[in-house]
Amino acid sequence: NAGVMQNPRHLVRRRGQEARLRCSPMKGHSHVYWYRQLPEEGLKFMVYLQKENIIDESGMPKERFSAEFPKEGPSILRIQQVVRGDSAAYFCASSPTRSGTGNNSPLHFGNGTRLTVT
Amino acid sequence: KQEVTQIPAALSVPEGENLVLNCSFTDSAIYNLQWFRQDPGKGLTSLLLIQSSQREQTSGRLNASLDKSSGRSTLYIAASQPGDSATYLCAVPIDGGATNKLIFGTGTLLAVQP
Numbered sequence: 001n002a003g004v005m006q007n008p009r010h011l012v013r014r015r016g017q018e019a020r021l022r023c024s025p026m027k028g029h030s031h032v033y034w035y036r037q038l039p040e041e042g043l044k045f046m047v048y049l050q051k052e053n054i055i056d057e058s059g060m061p062k063e064r065f066s067a068e069f070p071k072e073g074p075s076i077l078r079i080q081q082v083v084r085g086d087s088a089a090y091f092c093a094s095s096p097t098r099s100g101t102g103n104n105s106p107l108h109f110g111n112g113t114r115l116t117v118t
Numbered sequence: 119k120q121e122v123t124q125i126p127a128a129l130s131v132p133e134g135e136n137l138v139l140n141c142s143f144t145d146s147a148i149y150n151l152q153w154f155r156q157d158p159g160k161g162l163t164s165l166l167l168i169q170s171s172q173r174e175q176t177s178g179r180l181n182a183s184l185d186k187s188s189g190r191s192t193l194y195i196a197a198s199q200p201g202d203s204a205t206y207l208c209a210v211p212i213d214g215g216a217t218n219k220l221i222f223g224t225g226t227l228l229a230v231q232p
Binding site: 004006031033042043044045048056059091093095107108109110111112 | 152154159160161162163164207209212217218219220221222223224225
């Protein structure tokens with residue numbers, strides 16, 4: 001019963017390159033969230049997706065960042081033309097339903113992808 | 119605009135001690151509140167979720183309380199162990215609704231000394 005799988009665990013990119021971060025949600029989960037944790041800062045919401053739909057991207061920078069969750073395959077967070085300020089840990093989380101209800105863990109996080117831009 | 123604050127930022131206690139972590143939020147119109155722990159280099163693990171209609175939730179040595187009117191939640195850890203050492207985060211829905219679009223507190227870094 002695999003949890004949320006993120007890869008790669010570590011990613012190094014030079015300024016101007018593209019970064020692709022992948023997330024496979026838990027089996028049976030159709031709701032995916034991406035969060036970013038900048039050094040010395042807390043976790044910040046970026047985007048919420050369901051299969052083939054972006055539900056809420058209000059936390060994502062308007063330029064260079066995009067996300068998708070296709071019908072088949074993992075969710076992808078794509079950062080074009082990376083800059084040093086993009087260096088952070090990017091976490092994906094999934095849930096079976098839209099909201100946090102019930103006593104069980106409603107939101108399951110992956111171990112993150114640590115992006116370093118040199 | 120919802121803001122979430124956690125005090126203290128860091129805490130060091132000897133093994134066996136009971137301790138309380140605090141979480142404050144500015145907008146009391148929340149749907150629920152969640153407590154997570156984060157181990158170094160890892161993701162977050164959900165510990166407890168309290169619905170807005172509940173006053174507390176318990177799981178093993180952990181007990182979380184919620185006082186919506188005062189905008190506060192506490193996480194009580196009984197008989198602390200070195201394995202409890204981690205960063206503890208509280209979070210509420212950004213827009214107060216039924217969503218996992220969360221705003222997180224800044225966290226409390228807990229160190230339990232053997």
